[in-house]
Amino acid sequence: MVSVLTGIGLLSLAVWLYLIALRGGFWRAGERLNAAGSAPPVWPAVVAIVPARDEAAVIGPAVMSLLAQDYPGRLDVVLVDDHSSDGTARIAAQAAVKAGRPDALRAVPARPLPPGWSGKLWALAEGARHAAAHRPEAEFLWLSDADIAHDPDNLRRLVGKALAERRDLVSLMVALSCRGVWERLLIPPFVYFFQMLYPFPWANDPRARTAAAAGGCVLLRREALARAGGFAAIKGALIDDCALARLIKHGPPPGGRIWIGLATTARSIRPYRGLGELWRMVARSAYTQLRHSPLLLAGTLIAMTMTFLVPPALVVTLPAHGDGPAALAAGAAWALMAVSAGPTVALYRQPLWLAALLPVAAAFYGAMTADSARRHWRGRGGMWKGRVHPAAAAPPVEERRSGL
Numbered sequence: 324m325v326s327v328l329t330g331i332g333l334l335s336l337a338v339w340l341y342l343i344a345l346r347g348g349f350w351r352a353g354e355r356l357n358a359a360g361s362a363p364p365v366w367p368a369v370v371a372i373v374p375a376r377d378e379a380a381v382i383g384p385a386v387m388s389l390l391a392q393d394y395p396g397r398l399d400v401v402l403v404d405d406h407s408s409d410g411t412a413r414i415a416a417q418a419a420v421k422a423g424r425p426d427a428l429r430a431v432p433a434r435p436l437p438p439g440w441s442g443k444l445w446a447l448a449e450g451a452r453h454a455a456a457h458r459p460e461a462e463f464l465w466l467s468d469a470d471i472a473h474d475p476d477n478l479r480r481l482v483g484k485a486l487a488e489r490r491d492l493v494s495l496m497v498a499l500s501c502r503g504v505w506e507r508l509l510i511p512p513f514v515y516f517f518q519m520l521y522p523f524p525w526a527n528d529p530r531a532r533t534a535a536a537a538g539g540c541v542l543l544r545r546e547a548l549a550r551a552g553g554f555a556a557i558k559g560a561l562i563d564d565c566a567l568a569r570l571i572k573h574g575p576p577p578g579g580r581i582w583i584g585l586a587t588t589a590r591s592i593r594p595y596r597g598l599g600e601l602w603r604m605v606a607r608s609a610y611t612q613l614r615h616s617p618l619l620l621a622g623t624l625i626a627m628t629m630t631f632l633v634p635p636a637l638v639v640t641l642p643a644h645g646d647g648p649a650a651l652a653a654g655a656a657w658a659l660m661a662v663s664a665g666p667t668v669a670l671y672r673q674p675l676w677l678a679a680l681l682p683v684a685a686a687f688y689g690a691m692t693a694d695s696a697r698r699h700w701r702g703r704g705g706m707w708k709g710r711v712h713p714a715a716a717a718p719p720v721e722e723r724r725s726g727l
Contacts, residue, residue: 328637328644332652335634339659342630347522347533350515350663352670354523354584356480356495363486366396367462369478369542372450374443375415376405378469381592383418388472390422394479399461401453402430403446411469429453440558443538447563448554454545464548466541471497473540474588481542484582491547491579492571494564495586496537500594501671509601511677512684514585515667520612521565526572527582534572534581538564540589547571547579561611585670602691609688609695620696624689631685634660657682 325333343350371389375382382402389400400419404412412430419428433449436442447466454461463485465478477495485493496517501510521535541564548554551574560566571579595601613619637644637653657679664678 326646326649328646328649329652331629331633332637332646332649332656335629335637336652336656336659338630339634339656339663342519343659343663346519347525349518349522349524350666352514352518352585352666354527354582355587356484356493356584358476358480362395363483366394366479366482367486368397368458368460369394369399369463369465369482370450370454370458370461371398371400371465371467371478372447372454373400373402373415373467373469374405374446374450375402375407375411375469376442376446377407377409378411379407379409379414381470382411382415383421384472384592385467385469386415386418386428387422388474389467390419390424390427391475392473392478393475394482396482397458397461398427398465398478399454399458400428401450402428403433403450403453404430405433405442405446406436429457441561441563444554444558444560444563448558451545451548451554462545464543464545466538466543468539468591470591470593471539472590472592477540477588478542480588481540485542485544488582489580490582491544492536492568492581493542494536494538494568494581494583495540495589496583497539497586498590498671500591501673502594503597505598505601506595507671507673507677508680509598509684509687510595511668511671511673512664512681512688513605514670515664515681516688518667521583523583523585526568529572529578529580532573534565534568535583536564536568536581537583538567539591540586541567543567543571544579547574550575551579561608598687602687602694605688605691606695606698609692610699611695613692613696615696615699617696620692623692627685627689631660631682635682 392398402412402415415428415430419425431449431453433446436445451464454464463482481493484490499510501507521533525531525533526535551570557563557566557570568581572581613623634653634656638650638657641650660681661678664681665675668675668678
């Protein structure tokens with residue numbers, strides 16, 4: 324007769340067999356942006372939009388990387404200064420002068436944030452409005468965060484991908500900083516979990532419902548955005564990149580074609596100084612991903628425990644429980660877990676033995692998710708640079724008590 328512990332171990336193993344075989348091959352981390360193919364007869368005009376709020380520490384290198392693109396068509400860069408207090412726009416202008424292209428950058432101050440809008444989406448809408456007025460012939464908008472540095476051929480490859488495959492949105496999950504101890508432990512799993520949640524092969528398949536994008540680097544066809552209702556259609560979204568991908572892919576018939584991949588030529592230049600910054604990054608939006616549902620939160624934490632924590636726990640506690648079959652099944656699950664994390668760990672050029680520590684990272688991310696819910700119910704959900712996102716903040720206590 325199978326013991327309870329053996330049954331739990333076999334259940335964990337079954338979960339990992341499913342994830343490996345039937346979850347779109349997410350773990351292979353194989354979606355990459357290839358070199359540009361044959362050049363089109365005419366390269367379309369592109370407007371890069373950079374939303375920036377108090378980004379003095381990183382905006383200079385980011386702007387210079389945009390202005391250094393070897394793109395054969397016209398490229399304009401619009402920096403939307405979202406009420407910065409640290410001279411972000413001035414530093415960006417200095418970077419443009421240093422790059423020898425001061426006329427290619429235009430800094431636009433964002434108008435006051437309207438009710439119901441997230442700060443980033445309002446800044447992107449302001450940039451799109453400016454692009455429509457001053458560069459109406461531009462076929463694409465290139466949304467690039469203020470902390471992203473691009474290799475010189477990145478835009479050429481993005482546009483080449485969009486044209487060759489008739490994609491309306493092409494996005495790259497840029498390489499994140501992975502230097503310190505906490506970054507090495509937590510950043511590759513962060514990328515791994517994102518791929519698990521949104522398998523890239525499914526997102527890239529026009530027949531599949533999955534839609535995902537990574538907001539740091541998005542090439543977007545203007546006509547598709549306008550057809551779907553513009554940024555106003557997702558104005559309150561906290562997880563704006565995936566909301567944008569859904570808007571484009573599942574917009575008015577026939578919908579749009581999207582693609583997301585892992586970057587090797589675009590990277591974040593923002594380091595995470597210790598566990599605290601990584602924690603805040605995740606806690607800001609994790610509970611929003613769960614639609615602020617206590618039931619989804621509980622289900623997620625239980626599922627994470629069964630999937631990531633139970634297998635190593637059954638293995639290391641074998642001397643205490645003495646159930647060999649349970650430890651054997653759990654060990655196989657843990658091995659599959661490590662093998663599946665290997666390609667993402669290798670992408671970040673980290674030693675492969677770190678893949679075996681995925682359960683440790685999962686425990687941290689579970690705690691961050693629980694903390695995200697706590698912040699929401701304390702009215703501090705979605706906090707970013709002094710703003711509490713309206714969709715992430717909990718209603719006042721008196722409203723919660725009254726059921727409003």
